[in-house]
Amino acid sequence: MDIQQTEKPWEYLEELIEAKDAARIRSFLDNTNPADTALAISRIDDDLVNNLMILLNPEDAAELIEDLSDTQAAEIMEDLEPSQAAAIFEELDSDHVVDILGEMDKDDANAIISQMNPEDAEEARQFLTYDEDTAGGLMISEFLDYRSNQTVQDVLEDLQNNREEYAEYDVQYIYITDSAGHLEGVLRMRDLLFPQRSTPLSKLMIRNPYKTIVTAPLDELRNFFEEHNLFGAPVVDQDNRLVGIVLPEAVEDAKQKKSVNQFLGLSGIIGGEEFRSMPVAVRAGRRFSWLSLNIFLNIIAASIIALYQDTIAAVIALAVFLPIVSDMSGNSGQQAAAVSMRELTLGLLRPHEFGRVIIKEASVGILNGIGLGLLLGGLVYLWQGNLILGLVIGLALALNTLLSVLVGGLTPLLLKMLKLDPALVTGALITTITDMGGFFLVLSFATIVLDKL
Incomplete structure (x- = not known):
């Protein structure tokens, strides 16, 4: 069956899962847009979804998870063995990890975190301490930082040596920090193109760059990006240590999500997002709490x-x-x-x-x-x-x-x-x-x- 010729991609996906054809499953996911992927996943049985995640390697499973809503992804991850879920989480960007863990049952989330490698586990626990609609809750931890006494040559060599890893980053700027991680300056990537390679970063960096505090609320972040036309902003803690980067698209996505949740609340859907693929008892309970009050x-x-x-x-x-x-x-x-x-x-x-x-x-x-x-x-x-x-x-x-x-x-x-x-x-x-x-x-x-x- 050609995926391009069917209006029911879930039926095709079911066939591939039952046949345990991992190669064709990966081809299906690579050639299907995120909306159709989410639709297909929502229409197949939970057992088949679980088998699908087992058939995929952690990297491919992570790519699939990124195509789904946080709520849908959380439901899938909760049904997996903690060790398998942890392997997938380790392939996700930090913002996806936190968003999905935040949607999960607390015990399930802790069980998964306990199976992650110590560095990723500690980062996940730290991120979960931030409110979701703050800079800390929206930021990513994948960024590039260097010391002010390093040169352009040092940066270019590091970029070349780690090109496969850095290719996954959203790199628009590089940040200059001291040995304790305090933010000192910022450089645009294009600032590395023309200076002599022996030039120290201290002579090129923009000192006292625009930044936001880790506790900055969503509306403050939105106003920040409306005022400053930036591709991203450094996030610092109370001691001015660089802890992450917040992107304008993450702020807009959070704003849209908040608006949707407010609409659902006004419509009487209590407890967050609801999908018809969720268990009937859960959906009925969320609606009943509101309807009974209205009686x-x-x-x-x-x-x-x-x-x-x-x-x-x-x-x-x-x-x-x-x-x-x-x-x-x-x-x-x-x-x-x-x-x-x-x-x-x-x-x-x-x-x-x-x-x-x-x-x-x-x-x-x-x-x-x-x-x-x-x-x-x-x-x-x-x-x-x-x-x-x-x-x-x-x-x-x-x-x-x-x-x-x-x-x-x-x-x-x-x-x-x-x-x-x-x-x-x-x-x-x-x-x-x-x-x-x-x-x-x-x-x-x-x-x-x-x-x-």
């Missing part, structure tokens, strides 16, 4: 309706407009929440600045509340022919819009102060509060003027 929140909102059953029974038309008021207000609240979360992410807003948010959102809420209230109230009047009903619905929407933007704007700040992820909780709280507010305002106003409806 209680919705019961709270519905209890408002229960208090006004007689009013609804007297004016059935109210039931038509209750969801409209709550839905419109909820949308306004989500807009305000999105702005707060974005400003918190960019560092344009601090968690304690409640007053600023109240002033800014109240002005928007009043204007939009009046506009939406007049619009919906007018439509209700034209539809039902009842001016009082239109006023009830319009006034309720106006006030609930103001309430929703204040709740939406302030909730992310409060959650941030409590060390909670705003993306996971804000949506549910806004929905519940705006539903309660909308139901209460419509039904309480209607009850006051019930004899005129």
Whole structure:
């Protein structure tokens, strides 16, 4: 079967694994793009995936792992014997090692690390101490550094002697450090081309180069690369020792991953990424935790309706407009929440600045509340022919819009102060509060003027 002629590459891969044809498997992987590789792996049984990893040598297995998402790769590595997984990890770049280990069960990760060679194991343990969305969590440890008293000739000879190893590095710069590893300067690769070979690096290097601290958060890193058009930045610890290199593409990938996780959180997928290839019990558990919470929140909102059953029974038309008021207000609240979360992410807003948010959102809420209230109230009047009903619905929407933007704007700040992820909780709280507010305002106003409806 020609891989180029099938729309189901996993079927072809299954045949190769069952035939234990390692050579053709390697050819298949070499000629398949990463997306199709990930698709094929996701569609075959776990036992076949395990057999595939056994058939491949550690270097080829590492290339396969690099084509997969961290979550998918972690699941595969957890099913392997620790010694086999360790051999594959030793072929991966440092950033892949840390990302995948970070997705794994802690016991499984430690079992694998214990089987790695001491130097790689120590590096992995150190990297895992850094938060994943910091320079330390995103950096790679593969870089070139030399002493300031070395010459251009020394560097060129080292590059030539280790060309096979260095070919795997992402080399754009070389770094100058002292004997203790403190960063002193940086050289672009092109700076080695024209000087005399006897020239010491101290005369060529850029002193006090741009750098970032190992604890720098993701947003700070993104701003750093937007301000400085660099192919990579040295990462130093508190003592200015060079510990790694962070690349701009790693920062953008992390930002995208964070956005995806926030979207999943807002959608009710708790616990990270979910794939349909995951065990059903795991997927169901992640979703159930969110859905069960929503039952209680919705019961709270519905209890408002229960208090006004007689009013609804007297004016059935109210039931038509209750969801409209709550839905419109909820949308306004989500807009305000999105702005707060974005400003918190960019560092344009601090968690304690409640007053600023109240002033800014109240002005928007009043204007939009009046506009939406007049619009919906007018439509209700034209539809039902009842001016009082239109006023009830319009006034309720106006006030609930103001309430929703204040709740939406302030909730992310409060959650941030409590060390909670705003993306996971804000949506549910806004929905519940705006539903309660909308139901209460419509039904309480209607009850006051019930004899005129």
